Amino acid sequence: MSSSFLVATDLKYEWRNTDLFSREPNKTLWKIPRLEISKPGIVLLAGRNGSGKSTLLRCLLGLMRPTTGEVCWFGEKDNLRGKIGYIPELPVLPSRIKVGELIESLLGLKPQQLVQLESDDSYPASLRISNLLQRQAHLLSKGQQQRLILTLALRSQPAGFVLDEPFSGLDPWARTELAELLVTLSNRSHFLLISTHDAPQKLRDHVRETWIIANEQLSVHAGCSIPE
Template sequence: MVTSILPLRLDRAFVKRRGKMLAGPVDLDLTGDGVTILMGPNGAGKTTLLRMMHGIERLSGGTVTWAADEETARAAQSFVFQTPVIMRRSVLENLMYPLRLTGVAKAAARKRAEDACAMIGLAGQEGQRATRLSGGEKQKLALARALIRDPQVLFLDEPCANLDGASTREIETLLQAAAGRGTGIIMSTHSIGQAKRLARDMLFMNRGRLIEHSPADVFFTSATTPEARAFLNGDILE
């Protein structure tokens, strides 16, 4: 039986650097069901909060706790950055790499990587050097590599920020499919339209503080804070 790493709990967690509060203190409980979208203006602390939850940002105080031990929790989650990190290897080798790291036999890893290539529309390009892909293709590759081990939780930081409409639609389709398979997705975006299409739950940050956490339908129809309402109206938050 697979040990669930959820729920995720943040208790007065914060990150402070050179006397400036980047994010927090944050109190938050996430069950990981469906897609949770994190929104807020530039500089609100969204990336820092995602990195705090994933464990790649050192806390200045408070705690981030999973329902499983640290080793199990780390192995059951993935992170996709806004600018995709692509290895200087072939498309297929990029996809095989995380599987081989966890001891999957080469033949089995290759088969799963080939299936992933087909899933993201890169069938026939398995041997191509991954660094030569287009921006949209690199982002799809990074997403497929993050999903290939079937993580329980996937973090994404603005994965469609620099993509055209067609690539954005493909990424969203992959995310919806992953959520349908049971992967909890926690993702930041500036696109209100994207949030409405994907979100089950909403998180809203401003000036480093998490000021709203509600179901998506509630957030978009009756946000409780003036900052969130202003953001949804397209106003500039300072």
């Protein structure tokens, strides 16, 4: 088994115009010869709007197929099996389903068990959702939905997390809480791949490397290289 969390080779994504009535030419979003996450820590993914950050994350997670290339997580191809926690930018949760029911369906965890877990003082305050158990999941605010998705992802004890624009739309308190939580996770030997435009200072100080997509290429920089 490979020691790297992620190895992707010869990745290329070409947007194809499939609209019969449009003459927009096909466009290559990015070509990446090699991509690797070999140790725990925070990796930021940055780039201008439309550069293909979310598409890259989705290709890495197997949600979308790259035009060419191969993605291996933990030395295996096409086998995530809950090893990654994915927090999408705008999660679409099932309608008319309560938070407690969603947790039960995804984790097999009864609401009472969650309340019991959260009553422990060591449980992170930014992840407490027991007050939302009776609320309909799709009606929660963005911050609450993110907390829910993070809780769901954390409970399956993944080796790492992939987060797509986790700070957009959050209030300043929630941003700080989330940044603290992500730093805590990276200190616990998790890797975190975060696509973002605006990383809070608390997070910037702990970034191991930054991947920047520009001109169809991906460049790797040490530390946080996103302009403030």
